[in-house]
Amino acid sequence: MPPDPNSRPRLAPGCRLGENNSQRVLLMPERALRLLGPSLEIIERCDGNHTVAAIVADLQKIYSKAKPEKVEQDILGYLQLLQKERALDFVVGPAF
Amino acid sequence: MPTTFSNPLALIAELTHRCPLHCVYCSNPQELQSRETELSTETWSRVFREAAELGVLQADFTGGEPLARTDILDLVKSARASGLYVNLITSGLPLDEPKLDALIAAGLDHFQLSFQGATEEIAAEIAGSKSHQQKLRVLDWLKSRRVAVTLNFVIHRQNLDQLPEMLAIAESSTATRIEFAHVQYYGWAFANREHLLPTRQQLDASLEFFQRAQKRLEGKIRVEFVVPDYYAKYPKTCMGGWGRKLMLITPTGEVLPCHAAKIIPNLVFDNVRDRPLGEIWQSAEAFQKFRGQSWMQEPCKSCDRRELDFAGCRCQAFLLAADPAATDPVCSLSPLRPQIDALLATINTPGQPNSLTSLVVAQHAPGPSADEASAPSPVAAGLVYREPRRTPPADPPGKITWLYRRNPS
Numbered sequence: 490m491p492p493d494p495n496s497r498p499r500l501a502p503g504c505r506l507g508e509n510n511s512q513r514v515l516l517m518p519e520r521a522l523r524l525l526g527p528s529l530e531i532i533e534r535c536d537g538n539h540t541v542a543a544i545v546a547d548l549q550k551i552y553s554k555a556k557p558e559k560v561e562q563d564i565l566g567y568l569q570l571l572q573k574e575r576a577l578d579f580v581v582g583p584a585f
Numbered sequence: 586m587p588t589t590f591s592n593p594l595a596l597i598a599e600l601t602h603r604c605p606l607h608c609v610y611c612s613n614p615q616e617l618q619s620r621e622t623e624l625s626t627e628t629w630s631r632v633f634r635e636a637a638e639l640g641v642l643q644a645d646f647t648g649g650e651p652l653a654r655t656d657i658l659d660l661v662k663s664a665r666a667s668g669l670y671v672n673l674i675t676s677g678l679p680l681d682e683p684k685l686d687a688l689i690a691a692g693l694d695h696f697q698l699s700f701q702g703a704t705e706e707i708a709a710e711i712a713g714s715k716s717h718q719q720k721l722r723v724l725d726w727l728k729s730r731r732v733a734v735t736l737n738f739v740i741h742r743q744n745l746d747q748l749p750e751m752l753a754i755a756e757s758s759t760a761t762r763i764e765f766a767h768v769q770y771y772g773w774a775f776a777n778r779e780h781l782l783p784t785r786q787q788l789d790a791s792l793e794f795f796q797r798a799q800k801r802l803e804g805k806i807r808v809e810f811v812v813p814d815y816y817a818k819y820p821k822t823c824m825g826g827w828g829r830k831l832m833l834i835t836p837t838g839e840v841l842p843c844h845a846a847k848i849i850p851n852l853v854f855d856n857v858r859d860r861p862l863g864e865i866w867q868s869a870e871a872f873q874k875f876r877g878q879s880w881m882q883e884p885c886k887s888c889d890r891r892e893l894d895f896a897g898c899r900c901q902a903f904l905l906a907a908d909p910a911a912t913d914p915v916c917s918l919s920p921l922r923p924q925i926d927a928l929l930a931t932i933n934t935p936g937q938p939n940s941l942t943s944l945v946v947a948q949h950a951p952g953p954s955a956d957e958a959s960a961p962s963p964v965a966a967g968l969v970y971r972e973p974r975r976t977p978p979a980d981p982p983g984k985i986t987w988l989y990r991r992n993p994s
Contacts, residue, residue: 502733502734502759503732506666507642507668507670509642509988517763518695521989522987525864575806
């Protein structure tokens, strides 16, 4: 199921940004993910403050030459995959 | 001369051989090292810095029981300060709440709690000491703390019927990952393998169980499992290939390409006390020995799978074929596969032993004391991590690239 646009993704416990050979990586249990371009832009916004909708809107601005629907679809797919990997939690309800 | 090498991605730091448990499948060698011979805090700190410079992403603190090191907080701090992601693999025994808080404050990223079974009885029988209730207490403490939690269940014939109870423990905890890893047959487990190998029926039932659990818990808990390669068609990609991704440092500072490498005769291991880690990784004889393909024999040499599994496990080849350069005998293409099939036929004959009374066990120096240990078995080896062949997750739109990936998805 694609994430709720009003939920706010944040990195799950034990998941954090790191660096390797001057590249940004997402470090997580037994895994590391290289972050390139849009994937880095997405992960940097997974801070529990940005809603999914806000992340989509931000990236649609940054990648204004791409079709907005394509950008949205890509982001939702990426977030869903990272949830499956247990790299993200989705906070719902008002920000505190 | 095999010379191709890539960056190491993970460092397995065996901080000590001291341990309060005495598991029948212990991965530690016969000659357990005492406290006096262990690397100092300063040497480990230097090793972590050198590892990070080499491109290592993660450090796995293991043992023995890593919490038996009185400087464990300093070790976590220095590994983290070097930029490494810090995993702690522990029995949870020498732990209380203040210590747990201190570990997390020191920068621990991932807490892996090892279980010997789902009940005190079986766990005590396997580990020779009562520890199960303490593990459940540790899981309770973890509920109010922010750290990644994995439950590691080591499984085998004697506890394979407890899978639902094991999963229930994970579901009532804050674990985001559970790993069911079959014992691998090296060291103590090799000596005990006829008691530990599951039957075909047990194995099939367990696979069905794991797949159902994966599906049901998707997005909540990552369910991972490692099957015994004796039942596989092709060998495991041991350590991701010799000297390609991982290295292990023993309590005394020897740098090994895998847990069990010391059983291979005439391999010389360099020590971090004598040489920088980068030099060892790049040019040490032990690492060069089975890099690339030039050392391979038929049927591996001309096999399409040689870049997938790198001929399997060198230590298993030595244990079963008496030749570390042979095709891993668990491979269905190995001329020695009939040996494995014969063993499996015995295992799958009704009336096999089903108790642990005749098993040999590792005699660790208990907890923090440092008595020289003696061991009743002639087998000295280690448990090798396996990387089962699983299809990687399909690239989503937006592209995902695993830089480092230890286990299946």
